[in-house]
Amino acid sequence: MPNRNLGPIFVTVTSMREGVITATGLVKSFGGLVAVGGIDFTVMPGEAFGFLGPNGAGKTSTMRMIGCVSPPTTGDLQLFGLDPRHDGRTIRARLGVVPQMDQLDNELTVVENLLIYARYFDISRREARSRATELLEFVQLSERANSKVEPLSGGQKRRVSIARSLINDPDVLILDEPTTGLDPQARHVLWDRLYQLKEEGRTLVLTTHYMDEAEQLCDRLVVMDGGRIVAEGSPQSLIATYATREVLELRFGRGRNADHVADAAEVGERVEELPDRLLVYTTDGEGSLATLRNRNIVPDSALVRRSSLEDVFLRLTGRTLVD
Amino acid sequence: MSLVTTSASVWRDIRRPQRLIERSAMVYRRNWIIILSGLFEPMLFLLSIRVGLSQLVGDVEVSGRRIAYDEFVAPGLLAAAAMNGAIFDSTMNIFHKWKASKLYDALLTTPLTAADIAVGEIGWAVLRGTIYATAFLITMAAMGMVESAWVVMAVPVAALIGFTFASLGMAATTFMRSWADFEYVPAATLPLFLFSATFYPVSAYGDWSWVVNLSPLYHGVELVRAANLGVWEAALLAHVAVLVVLGVAGTTVAARRIEKLLLS
Structure with a gap:
């Protein structure tokens, strides 16, 4: 079977050239309520891609569909060339998710949060330990490793969430309003870490309703309003076009x-x-x-x-x- | 697709729910004393019956044999302990993880599925119930209430009872709207505890004895009692079947509900 090994290589090459995430006519409705009303976008590998919009614009619904925890109502969505409807688990293994509300495990310590999360991804205990140490250093929380989650500040919790989301070395990091509710200083620490991840070549997908966040972090973004995309481009090109x-x-x-x-x-x-x-x-x-x-x-x-x-x-x- | 890769993927599928058990073990590593506390209630019951009630009541006839009252009650208490342990773990605890700490939302962003969560959480409850049953059994043996070596079969039976009630408890919990709804839980388990031929033989009900069959706990009690006496008959398979069917149904409902409510 000489062709057998060519399959995966071919797939990799095309998906590198095409988007990591592509959506066509993507719709999400809950009963009669249309949260996302048919959107198209493509996220390229290594790109920091933003969804900018006010509350209720459909950002979180879009992120949940990308995260394979909410099936699209209609339309086409692909991540790594796979369909979330059939390959959700395979896709999720390659994603890192930082939810809007930190969903940290309050019954465990900071480092245990990372260790058990690694196990959900079938990572060995030894590997989990070395990754957890490394990631806590990355988010500057090594000295809080054995602390419970509860007493941490909002900014620290968010950093634990980010460290945890990186435990499986994800190809795509999904961040839903990463700095909402944080004080200015905590936001800057977080931006700095996210910027470093971007420089490492990781694909970032984030939602925000802060324009300065979008301007600082995003290579490209779409502006959403009422479940639709109303504009798309780099922050500079959008400003040049519309202002x-x-x-x-x-x-x-x-x-x-x-x-x-x-x-x-x-x-x-x-x-x-x-x-x-x-x-x-x-x-x-x-x-x-x-x-x-x-x-x-x-x-x-x-x-x-x-x-x-x-x-x-x-x-x-x-x-x-x-x- | 070779046999090796197929069995490897099956192995991975079985392993995923274990991660939830691993998590619970991690949580209780620091709180093992809480686990121990679950032992006290059935042990105290056993002690009080042994010390006082047994002398008053005298012997009881089961399967054509006369045994002391405490030997009659002990298997019932063991079955009830397995039920209570499983119910406690699968109702309040699971509701907290579901609604308050949003644990399952976080888990569903990983490769774990709704079914993995249901099976993993029920698996932990079964494990905990089995630990209780084993400790209870050792106490029974130490007090001389064991009739036959077959009594070791009470441990897998307790695991089965744990599976049935953890599954039913978790399924019911997915329908709970607030903490107030948990008032219904003892309203269901207390009658089961009292009337499932736990404290007196089913013959006491006379013509109405068939009603006891509706209690899942009764089927568990009968199995533990049979294990203690070492009496094995084909009719016991019906009790096993009832517990298995209810357990599988509960697990399925729990998984479906998690999927429906959290993956919307």
């Missing part, structure tokens, strides 16, 4: 912002009116502000900033990401 280089934020005080929409529109390419402020999209924020002041229009406060994914989202959906 201007700079944003001038103007505050005129309660109830008076609306009076100045027309004035603002004259000095920028576009104006968004928010309850507390006006956003003027412009290539030169300082210049636009100077022009306004020359016309004797003086806001209570003014701020010039670089435009962000938040602006992209606002443009696409008419709403802010975090309400």
Whole structure:
């Protein structure tokens, strides 16, 4: 049988060229409620791919389908060229999952969490021990190895979750809102670790409603709203397409912002009116502000900033990401 | 697909539920005293019957033989201990892991399946019940309540009783909505404990004795009692069959419910 050995090699080559994850017309509905309304995306190997959107956009439902713990209602989903409907177990063996709420084993210590998790993946005890030591070092929790999970801080728990998700040396790491609920310092520690994983060439798939997180970590992302993908691209290309280089934020005080929409529109390419402020999209924020002041229009406060994914989202959906 | 790879994959399939037992062993390695506490209740029952009740009641006739009352009751208590141990492990404990700590959600993201979880958790309950039964048996022997060497068969029988009740308990737990629903558990197990020919022969029910057949525990009690007397007859196979069928049904329901509720 000379061809027998060629099969797997061929599969590997094609799946390297194609996506690690491909979704076509993917739908998830619960009874009458449509959580994901037909989305297409492809995640390439070694890529950090993000799903950006507000709560209820369908991010978590999508992640659960990718994690093979929620069967798609209709549409096609493939991971490593396999269908989760039939090969869920094989796929899950190659995934690392960091859920939104840390689902750590509270009856066990930090290191035991890692050790038993390794056993679920059929990893030998000896191998589990060496991996656990290594991973606790990676997430900077070696000194907490024998602590119970409960007294750890939110950031520490999330790091244990990440260490645990890496125990099977996964090809794809799935992170559902990895830094939601963490303080700024803990978020930066986490981003640093995730960045290192990305540099190692691991494929990361993450959801977030923080634009700075998406900008820092994602090579490419899709913006989701109401169960659909409304835009797709790199953070830079999305900003270039949907926003201007700079944003001038103007505050005129309660109830008076609306009076100045027309004035603002004259000095920028576009104006968004928010309850507390006006956003003027412009290539030169300082210049636009100077022009306004020359016309004797003086806001209570003014701020010039670089435009962000938040602006992209606002443009696409008419709403802010975090309400 | 060669025979070697097939048997290797079957071996892997059997091993996966064992990971849950491994986990429980890890948890109780530090809390082994909790395991011991489960022994006290049946032992105290046994002691009180031995010391007081047995003299009052006198001998009882079973299978045409007259035996002391404590020798009659001991197998019933052993069967009930296996039931209670299995029920405790498969109801409150499992509900906590399911709803509060979200353990099963985390497990399902690994290669483990809903069936692995059901079989693994029930397997642990069976193991725990078997440990209790063995300790109970040693005590029975030490107090001179053993009639026949066949009594060692009470250990596998206790494992079977554990399997039946752990399966039924876990299946029932998947329907529980809150902790309040657990009030129903003793409402079901206490009558079984009292009326399954545990404390007096089934003949006491007269014409209504057939009703006892509806109690799963009764079938377990009869098997343990037969083991103690060393009386083996074909009719016992019917008792085994009832316990096996209920156990398999319970395990199946538990696995299906986990799949339906957690893999939605």
